[in-house]
Amino acid sequence: DQQVKQNSPSLSVQEGRISILNCDYTNSMFDYFLWYKKYPAEGPTFLISISSIKDKNEDGRFTVFLNKSAKHLSLHIVPSQPGDSAVYFCAASLFNTNAGKSTFGDGTTLTVKP
């Protein structure tokens, strides 16, 4: 049973437009969510996170939205740039402490076309 799902394996967007990456989770106990970006031959890089007490967190061009009732979160990238082309992983944690662990989705490959 996969607790974190990214149902779109790939997404293609034109440069300058908005990219929306989606993530669903099944465990209502998750209370911290993270997005990572991964380039080929590199490890994932932490991008942005959100606590379950919030419904939105913004960092520059990146905004994460959380809908707890729907168990759904999304990452918005505005405007999208060719350098944003990468695999994006959604991850969820039970708590954000030293003892926390993250459950990852399988990733969405974003391609931003010039």
Next chain:
Amino acid sequence: DAGVTQSPTHLIKTRGQQVTLRCSPKSGHDTVSWYQQALGQGPQFIFQYYEEEERQRGNFPDRFSGHQFPNYSSELNVNALLLGDSALYLCASKRGTDYGYTFGSGTRLTVV
């Protein structure tokens, strides 16, 4: 500033053998986690180390064990290797108060 470094980058082992993977966390980080990533899937949590102790463990058998040293570096050991252990093994580190992990580039383990 060096990030998370892992060694070796690639490794080929025979079924039944044992393997040790090594990780040096990013400077200033004290918490290390290990993940296994199969092709086309997201990373799967193996375990986490903090203050030289295993703090949490994922759904991996006892063949997977680890260690954290006083300098915060860590090792992942896998005994009695199976073909299914072939994967990319990622080490990730953070400070206790940080939100997200910094990942290394991984060790690609192939079991033949």
